[in-house]
Amino acid sequence: MAHIRKANGLIDWLDQRLAVHKLFDVLMVKYWIPKQINFLWAMGVILTTLFAVLFVTGLLLVMYYKPDTALAFDSVNKTIMQEVDYGWLWRHMHGVAASVIFLIIYIHMFTGIYYGSYKRGREMIWVSGMLLFVVFSAEAFSGYMLPWGQMSYWAAQVITNLFGGIPFIGPELVIWIRGDYAVSDPTLTRFFMLHVCLLPIVIISIIAFHFYSLRIPHVNNEISEELDFDLEAEKYMAGDTRNSKVIPFWPGFLSKDFMYICLFMIFFFYLVCFKFEFAMDPINFDPADALKTPPHIYPEWYFLWSYEVLRGFFFDIGGIKAFNIGLAAFGIAQVIFFLLPWLDRSEVVKPAHERPLFFIWFWILLIDMIVLTIYGKLPPTGVNAWVGFYASIVFLLLLLVILPIITIMERKGAK
Amino acid sequence: MREIKIFLIVVIFAGIVYWGVEPYAHSVMKPHVAPANFNFSAEDLNYAKSILAQKEVALNDAKKANDTKRIESAQKELDKAKEDLNQVKTLWDKVAKIDLSKGNVAKGKEFFTENCASCHGLKEDNITSPVADSSAFGVIPPDLSAAGVIFDDKFLAALVINPSVALKVYHKFGDNFPMPPYQDTPEVMDANIANVVAYLKEMGNKFETNEDIAIKKEIETKYQKMANSPEKTALINKDITFAKDKATFIEACGRCHDVKYDNFFTPSKHSDLKTYLGSIPPDLSMMIRSRGEQYLHDFINDTQKLLPGTAMPRVGLTESAQAKVISYIEKVGDSKKEEREKTGIYIMIFFVILSVFAIGWKRSVWSKLH
Numbered sequence: 112m113a114h115i116r117k118a119n120g121l122i123d124w125l126d127q128r129l130a131v132h133k134l135f136d137v138l139m140v141k142y143w144i145p146k147q148i149n150f151l152w153a154m155g156v157i158l159t160t161l162f163a164v165l166f167v168t169g170l171l172l173v174m175y176y177k178p179d180t181a182l183a184f185d186s187v188n189k190t191i192m193q194e195v196d197y198g199w200l201w202r203h204m205h206g207v208a209a210s211v212i213f214l215i216i217y218i219h220m221f222t223g224i225y226y227g228s229y230k231r232g233r234e235m236i237w238v239s240g241m242l243l244f245v246v247f248s249a250e251a252f253s254g255y256m257l258p259w260g261q262m263s264y265w266a267a268q269v270i271t272n273l274f275g276g277i278p279f280i281g282p283e284l285v286i287w288i289r290g291d292y293a294v295s296d297p298t299l300t301r302f303f304m305l306h307v308c309l310l311p312i313v314i315i316s317i318i319a320f321h322f323y324s325l326r327i328p329h330v331n332n333e334i335s336e337e338l339d340f341d342l343e344a345e346k347y348m349a350g351d352t353r354n355s356k357v358i359p360f361w362p363g364f365l366s367k368d369f370m371y372i373c374l375f376m377i378f379f380f381y382l383v384c385f386k387f388e389f390a391m392d393p394i395n396f397d398p399a400d401a402l403k404t405p406p407h408i409y410p411e412w413y414f415l416w417s418y419e420v421l422r423g424f425f426f427d428i429g430g431i432k433a434f435n436i437g438l439a440a441f442g443i444a445q446v447i448f449f450l451l452p453w454l455d456r457s458e459v460v461k462p463a464h465e466r467p468l469f470f471i472w473f474w475i476l477l478i479d480m481i482v483l484t485i486y487g488k489l490p491p492t493g494v495n496a497w498v499g500f501y502a503s504i505v506f507l508l509l510l511l512v513i514l515p516i517i518t519i520m521e522r523k524g525a526k
Numbered sequence: 527m528r529e530i531k532i533f534l535i536v537v538i539f540a541g542i543v544y545w546g547v548e549p550y551a552h553s554v555m556k557p558h559v560a561p562a563n564f565n566f567s568a569e570d571l572n573y574a575k576s577i578l579a580q581k582e583v584a585l586n587d588a589k590k591a592n593d594t595k596r597i598e599s600a601q602k603e604l605d606k607a608k609e610d611l612n613q614v615k616t617l618w619d620k621v622a623k624i625d626l627s628k629g630n631v632a633k634g635k636e637f638f639t640e641n642c643a644s645c646h647g648l649k650e651d652n653i654t655s656p657v658a659d660s661s662a663f664g665v666i667p668p669d670l671s672a673a674g675v676i677f678d679d680k681f682l683a684a685l686v687i688n689p690s691v692a693l694k695v696y697h698k699f700g701d702n703f704p705m706p707p708y709q710d711t712p713e714v715m716d717a718n719i720a721n722v723v724a725y726l727k728e729m730g731n732k733f734e735t736n737e738d739i740a741i742k743k744e745i746e747t748k749y750q751k752m753a754n755s756p757e758k759t760a761l762i763n764k765d766i767t768f769a770k771d772k773a774t775f776i777e778a779c780g781r782c783h784d785v786k787y788d789n790f791f792t793p794s795k796h797s798d799l800k801t802y803l804g805s806i807p808p809d810l811s812m813m814i815r816s817r818g819e820q821y822l823h824d825f826i827n828d829t830q831k832l833l834p835g836t837a838m839p840r841v842g843l844t845e846s847a848q849a850k851v852i853s854y855i856e857k858v859g860d861s862k863k864e865e866r867e868k869t870g871i872y873i874m875i876f877f878v879i880l881s882v883f884a885i886g887w888k889r890s891v892w893s894k895l896h
Binding site: 146149150151188189192193197199200203214218352353358362363366367369370372373374376377380381383384385388389393394395396397398406407412415477481484485488489490 | 533536539543544546548550551554555809812815816817818859862865867869870871877878880881884887888891892895896
């Protein structure tokens with residue numbers, strides 16, 4: 112056992128038993144971040160903050176929520192929204208944060224793509240991040256069901272139905288997921304379990320892994336420069352803080368991020384109190400009714416692009432049913448981003464504006480996904496259906512065909 | 527500066543997504559309607575004409591497609607639209623001829639007791655309805671004490687002449703609406719209608735005055751023990767407004783709709799309402815959040831415009847009565863609106879101040895790093 116002496120304070124007492132100084136050093140003071148970064152590098156900490164907001168407001172909401180089809184709607188809209196002190200605030204914060212977190216996730220993802228942060232040594236950061244995206248999607252979907260409004264019910268009906276398209280086990284799988292032949296009380300109760308128990312545990316574990324995956328390859332920077340972190344850290348610790356290309360996580364990086372969080376929170380609470388309809392669809396304030404299909408069923412905005420890929424294929428091709436083609440394309444869309452580090456065949460790690468072909472590809476991808484998002488909400492009739500069809504084709508081509516081709520060209524041209 | 531450029535790009539793209547999935551997509555999905563019009567004669571004529579125009583377009587399309595079946599059904603619908611327009615025109619022409627300012631209250635009461643009192647009560651004048659529950663008609667016939675103040679008087683005249691057309695439920699009930707149309711020679715009819723509307727208005731004003739007094743008394747009793755202060759006056763005024771709004775709501779909507787979040791339940795039986803209207807009228811507790819103020823405003827004014835084919839009658843409320851109804855629905859369904867907007871400002875101010883400190887802290891840390 113280590114030698115324990117009389118402590119000269121609480122910190123020292125803890126340090127002798129838990130090595131808190133060393134821990135703080137490893138996690139904070141001697142965790143090095145590149146200096147040349149812009150505000151886009153604050154998205155990670157903003158995401159963590161939003162997750163914390165979701166976690167805390169979620170705990171408060173669980174105290175009053177009732178996962179029962181007969182009680183759920185009123186427990187949310189009457190008890191929480193009107194009777195509990197500031198219940199409306201927790202619910203609005205929870206709903207708006209759930210929506211806004213996806214905006215930040217997309218910004219975070221596109222930042223990674225633009226600066227090549229998924230490449231050469233950073234693949235696990237990218238993959239764990241994509242894993243987080245998928246589990247977050249499941250978390251958002253299961254949470255959207257809980258108020259048991261019209262959109263909760265019908266979105267659950269449509270989405271669980273998708274699993275029916277999986278070969279051989281589809282129909283049985285749907286019943287297994289729903290816990291009944293149709294979406295009903297057992298479905299609500301199990302989605303409640305997923306939303307408040309299993310998925311949060313999984314998310315927290317993956318977040319920890321995502322952070323850990325940054326330790327070895329380190330955070331990328333604005334010019335995608337490969338830094339010798341040991342050398343730069345030595346420079347910093349020797350007192351040459353101005354010329355060192357790195358900063359410590361604490362207080363250098365976090366002081367900047369704290370500033371961005373504060374500015375972001377002004378905007379966030381504007382949304383929470385004054386502009387929340389984008390995150391809390393009015394139709395979901397009608398109680399679920401299995402006999403009354405709403406005229407338009409659409410998912411939340413952050414699922415629209417993949418939803419549009421799903422319904423973009425609206426006619427049978429070569430004897431294969433439209434539903435199956437759509438489902439296959441949807442399946443590809445869900446996993447394709449995982450493969451990004453390997454679909455990019457070039458070794459060049461540079462920001463997109465220094466990779467001419469990739470630069471064009473990046474902006475076309477972004478615009479195509481915005482087109483998919485907007486047309487994913489519009490009724491799929493007439494010309495809209497065709498826009499959706501071509502945008503879906505473009506999406507698949509961009510990732511499956513064009514990206515490998517242009518990056519191979521880049522690699523060969525670089526030689 | 528580079529950072530600002532990047533920020534602007536992020537804002538622009540996020541803004542396009544927001545615009546596309548919110549205002550733009552919803553404007554595509556929601557039916558476009560003319561704004562609420564409390565001149566019901568003009569409203570009904572415009573609506574019938576717009577339907578006629580739609581059906582003409584449909585017929586032309588069918589002719590272009592050269593589809594005999596489609597042409598046939600489109601022609602049928604067009605004929606029906608023409609018929610509807612005629613019906614509406616005939617009704618409102620009749621109403622236009624009546625001089626409502628020349629009504630005689632005493633004669634109106636006479637007419638009421640002879641013709642209306644077999645179904646309708648008028649408690650303000652000690653007339654009780656013999657129809658006590660909803661089993662006979664599917665809904666309890668309204669007591670007309672408040673009718674003269676909450677309904678438009680031209681609408682009331684139209685209602686007496688041809689109820690199912692005035693209420694815009696002809697498509698559902700045809701000529702079998704529980705309340706029969708009033709028929710007589712034109713001169714007798716015009717005089718009688720002017721008289722009965724005058725009577726209803728007289729009673730309505732009396733009813734409102736008495737009701738205001740009763741509400742005021744009840745609420746002052748409720749706060750009796752509280753010491754006088756500006757807060758107390760504010761509380762009393764708030765409660766009085768709410769009670770008045772609720773009273774109007776009950777008169778206008780309460781015979782069919784529940785508002786369970788305010789513990790209000792319709793005296794008509796749900797099973798009777800279902801037989802009568804085809805489905806149980808929805809609970810209105812959360813309508814302000816699910817439909818929004820604008821929709822409610824347009825919908826109550828002319829139900830068919832936003833929900834073609836609905837069995838819900840056009841209510842015929844005056845603009846001020848309708849405002850009270852919507853105000854009640856909002857106070858029940860979005861009771862924390864005031865608190866939300868006030869708290870929102872405070873939280874935002876808090877983060878503005880915190881941001882100032884955060885910027886200062888960042889600068890002091892980074893002064894050694896640059």
